[in-house]
Amino acid sequence: MIAIFGGTFDPVHLGHLNMAKQCVSAFNLNTLYFMPCALPAHKAAPGINTQHRVAMLNAAIAPYPFFKLDLRELKRSGPSYSLLSLQELRAAHPTTPILFLIGMDSFNSLDQWHQWQAITQLCHIVVYQRPAQQRNVSGELHAYMQQAQVDDPSALGHSIAGKLYFLPGEPLDAASSIIRQQLKKTNKKNELLPDAVSQYIQQHALYLNDDNTH
Template identity: 55%
Template sequence: MIALFGGTFDPVHLGHINMATECANTLGLSELRFLPNALPVHKQGPAISTDDRLAMLQLATASDPRFTIDRRELERDTPSYSLLTLQEIKAEYPQCAIVFLMGMDSFNSLDKWYRWQEIISLCHIVVYQRPGDAFAPSEALQDYLRGARCTEPAQLSAQLSGLCYFLPGQPFDAASSTIRNAIKHRQVVEPWLNNTVLEYIQAHQLYLSNRDNT
């Protein structure tokens, strides 16, 4: 079973790492792939360079051998539709179950994603649900959950795709936008960032200009 965790990671923070670690531990994964986006469809693109985001992600994931970085979306010259990535990985590993990890906010908007019905046919959806997260599925998502929701992580390995599991998660209050703004205003960000990532940001003076926070 392969897990995929996509995002801009601008910058990657300890909330991302916590989420990935909880997923890998609970599902007993040997591999969890971070998928940094190049041209994200659902949000404004990152202001810093792709090389900087990738370097920080490499630093943040280096200590866990289960974590790898899949660069395919960085190498595209088209928007980072999740469907394209899932189609490619399914073609590479046709007999392997694929898990797509996301937060509750992403799940609540899943039915707005490009060809989302095809996405859920290619993978299992795992939602990281922290205490207090708003669960607000649309009618379409409620219909999906009636047939897809499972309560045990072991069920995900019993079939290749089509299930949805809500992964209980520890609260970790971190958001990349908040971190970028704090860095710009010279505020404390240590509780949110891996030490090596913070050192990289400081060494390269990232997020200090208005351009990096638009």
């Protein structure tokens, strides 16, 4: 299996690591790839430059041998469409199941993604669902959920794509946007960040103002 976890990671925080570790455990993965995007299609562009985001990711995943980086979206020009990355991965691994890890917020708006139905045919969607989070879908996305959802994670190993699994997750309230607001007031150690990421942010004086791209 190939597992991909995409995002801006601006900055990467303990919630991201928690999600990824739960996914590795549930599917007994050897490797999960963090795939930072350059220009997200559905969010504002990251305020921190690519070099800093990659450095923070490397610092965060260093203690975990099963985490690696996939930097393909940073090397591509234009918006970071997940479809393009999944097409590349599928072409390189035509017979391997691909897991695409996303959060509940992303799943609830999946039908707004670029060619979202094509994405569901290239990979299995794994949605990290914390206890209080609700699925809020309708129309074609609801129809996809009803048709594709499985309750046994092992089912995703029996086909290369097309399934949907809701991964039960621990409640850990960490959001990059809130962390950035906190860091703007003080970039000292933040309890929602890995220590190595806090140290990097402090060392480079990141997130202290709105235009912090140095």
